[in-house]
Amino acid sequence: MSTNRTKASEEQLIYANILNWGMWMGLALLTITFIIYMSGILPGFVEVKELPKYWGLSSAEFRLALHSPIGWGWLKVVGKGDYLNFIGIAFLAGLTIVCYAAIIPTLKRKKDTAYLVISVLEILVLVLAASGFLKAGH
């Protein structure tokens, strides 16, 4: 049984609640978009039955063969069944940024300067990673 001594901090509970909400939202988005993709309601950038011919290629070969988008280029083809899934993927990958942003006011109110600075820096690092400026490949 949890007691006051063992209870999580205020910011930890805020973080957990948003993570919980976002995780379910992301899972729902991913499931729905994947069902749409598999059902064939929307045309695929690559049709599902054709995909096995390409999933053994490297990502570089895949891009060359199909002229598939990189970075945030998937937004331009989000109407295609396969790239529709990137809504859920991007949502899940972006969730941590939202969680950090949510605990900032609590850390500020508590005058927890060290953790406030670290949290702001973390947001900047994650935004840089998500920006699409950093790409790599063979």
Add this chain to the structure above:
Amino acid sequence: MFKRHARVIISVLIILLLVIIVGAAIASSGASAENPVSPVPGSSLPWWAWPAILFVVTFILGILAVLGGVGGGVLFVPIVGGFFPFHLDFVRGAGLLVALAGALAAGPGLLKRNLASLRLAIPVALIASAAAIVGAMIGLALPTNIIQILLGSTIIFIVVIMASAKKSDFPNVPQPDALSQSLGIMGIYREESLGKDVEWQIHKTAKGLMLFVVIGVMAGMFGLGAGWANVPVLNLLMGAPLKISVATSKFLLSITDTSAAWVYINSGAVLPMIVAPSIIGIMLGSMVGVKILAKAKPKAIKWMVIGILLLAGVRALLKGLGI
């Protein structure tokens, strides 16, 4: 009673996982000549069977990953990379997202139970996530076999350290260091298996944070989660109790892997047909894993970590050596 049931459930899951892996290996071992209808090179199975098997495998991996304090990615990449017909680029991209999803699913429960410590995770995460970006960019540029050999060797080394450690369930930390004291990194949690509250603090914080630079780079480079290295550093070096280390490590992956995953997403190394069934499977599995973790004994978790890491390490090494 619950612990006995948990052991039985875990044993059944491990057996089921092995059966599926062996089945997939047989199916992909050049049986295509007998079934020319299959569009998947080197496989006798129809295309849709692979995402379906992937879903079942990742559900089981999700449960084991929470209990082992590792990202699903460290198990996912060698297993799926070795036995499924997908290119390793996409497997690595999916592996990071799988580890991320498993951590996201487990995170809320672990934070609310105060098993995962936000206080401990935040400074560590900043260093590890920044390093993971660098690692991801290096990893996507290096030859895959070199990465596999380095990864396998590293994991086996960690297994040896963990297996030979005499004390790790509740490490002795006589005096917290100045850095951890100034950051207020300490806590109390309810140890259900002992029926009492356990106070904890850490030491050697600066050394630990420096090691997380290496861990972050390696996590991004190998396209894996980082639980395999997080747990030993948090537990054996910094002195956090094993259960806190396992839970904080799991939560930490949701931050570290996010940064590396974005590099893979932005580099076109993510394929929804692999990612979606894997993420859904791992998230559902992780939720079941969290329920078991609160009641499980730290020692049982430790040995499960060792077994899982050994399997993943040997597999990666053999693959890198082309065996």
